[in-house]
Amino acid sequence: MRFAAFKQKYLTVFGSIALSTALSTALSIGLALSAPSSAWAMFYGFNQQAQAYEHEGDNLMDTGYYEQAISAYSQAINLLPYDAVQGRADALYARAVANDVAGHFDQASQDYSWARDYYLKAAQYANYGGSQAAEEGLTGGYDANFGQQLANLVRWRATVNPNSPDYFVDGGPMKAWNLRKMPLKVFIDDSQGTGWSQDLRDLIWRAISSWTNVSGSPIRFTQWYRADDADYIITRPSSSGQIAVGSGGFTSGIDEAQSENGKVMLKQSKSLLSCPGYDGSGYSQIDRNRLYNLALHECGHALGIGGHSPSGMDVMYWKAPILKLSDRDGATLRRMYSQ
Known part of the structure; x- marks a missing residue:
């Protein structure tokens, strides 16, 4: 699966962070928590049905069924609570790519914007663990870096035209062979x-x-x-x-x-x-x-x-x-x- 290795890295670490720390972390970055749960479950959104839909979306993308993949990712997103910052970030990013490949440029731009926000929230969440998180190697650096990349992508997308006859200008700089x-x-x-x-x-x-x-x-x-x-x-x-x-x-x-x-x-x-x-x-x-x-x-x-x-x-x-x-x-x- 596209995000499996990345998720496992965080599941291992967040499983050992105290629940009280996770709750105060989430509140400190403005996330509404519906009920107490383990830290990693809040981080990802522990919902087997949502995970199944995301797996289905990945498989549909791999086999070229982009519209169906969009639907599967949407089902996963709808099942995840708003405080499942990492889970929603991953699913929104996946749906953004699916929307783009299916030709839905505006919807993709919106999903990239939402994914950006959730990745940056996930970075804040991951970095809040203090010395305990540092000892376990949790820095949130990946989320922060990827969130910033998506921020740059969103700004770029506002300046380009995906329907022009070519992308000579938008896809530069251009070089050539003699x-x-x-x-x-x-x-x-x-x-x-x-x-x-x-x-x-x-x-x-x-x-x-x-x-x-x-x-x-x-x-x-x-x-x-x-x-x-x-x-x-x-x-x-x-x-x-x-x-x-x-x-x-x-x-x-x-x-x-x-x-x-x-x-x-x-x-x-x-x-x-x-x-x-x-x-x-x-x-x-x-x-x-x-x-x-x-x-x-x-x-x-x-x-x-x-x-x-x-x-x-x-x-x-x-x-x-x-x-x-x-x-x-x-x-x-x-x-x-x-x-």
Whole structure:
């Protein structure tokens, strides 16, 4: 489940904080408590039916049933008390992503705003534990950081248009490859430690090749078997911390020394894709879809898209589980390489 590891971290700690501390904590940050309960139950909202609906929403998102996922997350939210700050934050955030992917931009913006408020309340709640909480490693740092990220996201969303023909302006900054370098030499790591088996390399190749199949695309790839002189390197992270918490991938680039016609040109790109492991024999179809989506998305960054689309219906949206490039993805690529 998307939030399982994150929740377990807090459940372990809050289960040992005294109830009196939890009650005074909640009151100090303006949360109305309906009845005494364990600290972690207040933090998450101990409701098995709500958890079941949230699990259902996650599964529906993974299988592409976005409208049904919205309904499931709404059921979970309605069952959680208002003082279940972490539980409501997680469910509202999940529904925001579902609304975005389903094309409900305004509803998603509202959910992101509510999720932001609850994550920041959760951070206050977590940080109130004093020395006892500190001894147990509870800082609320994740909630505070994510709440601030959502605050930035909400401000950005107020300035963009998800219905424009492309996201060339909204998704910047943009770079590009010199078309004289086509086809770009692509190295997909095959090592046990940081690469993939043949079937997963084939899956990644199919994903990135989608960008070459866009109508009017100038992008061309050729498979390369050495990293040292490849233009685009795709690999798994070798250690934790190389990819930010909450992200599935990371792409970096090296620029050419000289720009061309005022545009920054790329010399090399490298994508890190997180996934369960080297061999795809144990992958579920959902695991394979996630890796395909991740490769498709990070390739967009490798081609020069520096930011993200504001529309959840585009591959280059920041959390889209999309498996096919949209018309706006294609239009943005064409505009990037026609300037």
